[in-house]
Amino acid sequence: MSIIEVKRLNKIYKNNKGKETHALSNINISIKPSEFISIIGPSGCGKSTLLQIVAGLEEKTSGELNWNSEEGEIGYVFQDATLLPWKNVWDNAKFPLEMRKKDTIENLEKLERLLDFSGLADFKHAFPKELSGGMKQRVSIVRALSYDPDILLMDEPFGALDAMTRDKMNLELLRVWQETNKTVLFITHSISEAVFLSDRVIIMSPRPGRIQKVLDINLPRPRHIELKDTSLFIEYVKELRGLLQYE
Numbered sequence: 001m002s003i004i005e006v007k008r009l010n011k012i013y014k015n016n017k018g019k020e021t022h023a024l025s026n027i028n029i030s031i032k033p034s035e036f037i038s039i040i041g042p043s044g045c046g047k048s049t050l051l052q053i054v055a056g057l058e059e060k061t062s063g064e065l066n067w068n069s070e071e072g073e074i075g076y077v078f079q080d081a082t083l084l085p086w087k088n089v090w091d092n093a094k095f096p097l098e099m100r101k102k103d104t105i106e107n108l109e110k111l112e113r114l115l116d117f118s119g120l121a122d123f124k125h126a127f128p129k130e131l132s133g134g135m136k137q138r139v140s141i142v143r144a145l146s147y148d149p150d151i152l153l154m155d156e157p158f159g160a161l162d163a164m165t166r167d168k169m170n171l172e173l174l175r176v177w178q179e180t181n182k183t184v185l186f187i188t189h190s191i192s193e194a195v196f197l198s199d200r201v202i203i204m205s206p207r208p209g210r211i212q213k214v215l216d217i218n219l220p221r222p223r224h225i226e227l228k229d230t231s232l233f234i235e236y237v238k239e240l241r242g243l244l245q246y247e
């Protein structure tokens with residue numbers, strides 16, 4: 001049983017002068033609960049558009065999008081942390097709970113634990129401008145997890161981070177994912193990140209974005225950073241690089 005099903009999805013953007021951009025063509029995806037799926041493809045192939053359509057933030061032109069989840073709550077993590085600059089870490093993180101009137105003692109205790117897990121225990125009263133890029137991104141991930149969404153949509157969340165912080169964030173994300181059993185749809189430009197994190201990698205072709213191939217990543221879990229030095233991991237990276245088409 002899939003949690004999200006996308007069938008024959010097309011997206012054509014039209015600007016106010018009537019110029020059309022065919023962003024997505026005949027996309028078919030079936031996502032199972034608790035799967036970690038990455039999407040990789042050349043710039044402009046429609047990855048963000050696909051994520052936004054799944055999230056309901058953008059309209060599809062044709063095709064089907066089916067959600068088979070009771071509440072269908074989603075958490076969205078953008079490329080930039082998008083924190084509210086006038087709120088401190090704690091207030092930013094609990095904002096979605098307040099909006100949903102779910103800021104119960106139990107949920108706030110859970111949120112506190114999430115912040116502690118993410119190494120933000122000493123920064124609850126800090127404001128975004130006092131945080132590093134990695135810390136801000138951790139707050140935005142905690143914020144997305146705070147209301148326990150079934151599915152986490154992540155649009156290149158670690159793109160702006162240095163290599164070491166990125167590795168740490170990858171491990172942290174995998175730990176949270178394994179503890180909470182979420183379904184994750186994750187956009188990245190990094191071949192190695194896609195292999196390291198995913199159960200399956202969706203490879204998209206240049207615009208109009210089509211699914212060129214879906215690659216199963218049969219690497220053992222839990223995954224540790226040393227996995228990246230193994231020949232099997234390197235083989236997957238090579239295979240994925242070979243499949244990617246550049247414009």
Ligand SMILES: Nc1ncnc2c1ncn2[C@@H]1O[C@H](COP(=O)(O)OP(=O)(O)OP(=O)(O)O)[C@@H](O)[C@H]1O
Binds near residue numbers: 015042045048
């Ligand atoms: N709101 C919009 N109006 C018109 N065209 C758009 C809009 N958003 C995206 N596009 C176009 O649709 C295509 C796909 O864009 P999208 O941002 O989904 O690609 P992407 O694969 O996420 O790119 P990148 O990897 O560079 O972030 C691009 O040609 C882009 O110019």
